[in-house]
Amino acid sequence: MIKESKKEVSLENLALVPQLTLDCVIFGFHDNALKVLLLKWKQTPYHSLPGGTVRQDESLDDAAKRILKERTGLDKIFLRQFHTFGSLQRYNLERIKTALGHLIQPELWYERAISVGYYALVDYEEVFPNPDDLSESCDWWELKEVPDLLFDHNEILEKALHALRLELSFQPIGLNLLPEKFTMPDMMRMYEAILGKKIDPRNFQKKILKSGIVNKLDQVKRGVAHKSPYLYSFDKEKYKEVLKEGGLFFT
């Protein structure tokens, strides 16, 4: 809380919080595929997460929303803070200056920046990313195909994925990702796609039913092989309650 006494610099007069940046990891899910949103810098082969600087007159949460909107066009996305990246060697400054010199004046980069990470999970068929002036494109990438990103963005992505999977382990998910009526296998495949691993179907069904977040409908899904599976829908009241209170745990 105490600042350096030797220098007489009124840092608060600057419009930006010095050396503080923010990066957004937007995961997109649809039809059992999990993807991530990356920007491609204009006239370069380089990609990175949508990020930016924090202003003096905005909270971190507000900065996250603004930056995401400015850089990708995405609006009204619920972002969660997950980690702040503050090691000394987050990026090779010379590499960045060379790679992006035609877009950003080299002297505008911080020698050191601390970046606050936010993530979100959206249905990628429902949102329409638009690249900003610095970017050539803004696209959904399969996780396995993500290239080497600028800065420490591969590490930030990795940590965000960990946070998303952890969230999935104790909070309900899927209200805006599954169709209004879905089968237990539909829901389980969503979990498997996000967790990146197989889960035990019997255990899964037991936990989900016990949590009360879904209601079994008096309908089955037709036109599928073997026995027609029952349809379910989310119990929105209970869903919100569990979201607030926690207490939905998967092994």
Place this chain on the structure above:
Amino acid sequence: MIKESKKEVSLENLALVPQLTLDCVIFGFHDNALKVLLLKWKQTPYHSLPGGTVRQDESLDDAAKRILKERTGLDKIFLRQFHTFGSLQRYNLERIKTALGHLIQPELWYERAISVGYYALVDYEEVFPNPDDLSESCDWWELKEVPDLLFDHNEILEKALHALRLELSFQPIGLNLLPEKFTMPDMMRMYEAILGKKIDPRNFQKKILKSGIVNKLDQVKRGVAHKSPYLYSFDKEKYKEVLKEGGLFFT
């Protein structure tokens, strides 16, 4: 990542990262009581969490260790980052200047500071806090008795407690908090003290045994009422494995 172009201030030459602070929430557990470490500012009735500023030449993780050591004497504590506090009104600057004016020059406070929160859980009988020059005392407080703290430290404490409880839900805990040999009820009472609520004993025992982190010994605890309960010890290999991989979930 881009800084303001209008001003020619070489922020990187300052020894501190401007407007960036760090606060440590140290939870202490012993004999079924959970406490938190607070500093009392000299010649004031005010308490706060041990905190400080981040230097340009240290990572956030290193800053956390240094600040904790400087302010409380605690060394070699495993600290986890849990949240960064970046709202606009984290504290009333005038109140702070008045409260601590005899200790810190009023112009040294930032109008706005962003604080990175770290927490740890230790056995409070094993560590020996020592207040620094700014503090009159450094004591363990029962959570229920924590007073109004300076800055937004009550909120930071609340969020750290939430992070600790969440951690407890998916990671093993207790290796340095329980005696070498302990009973299932001992272990369960530790969980209850930290979670602040009752848990179902049968479910608890089943989950713990299934996880493999404890070994049942061929010994019972003598001198307790009713049936002598079996003693257990941690399986350190398995404990470390589960700590690394995750996958221990409680409802």
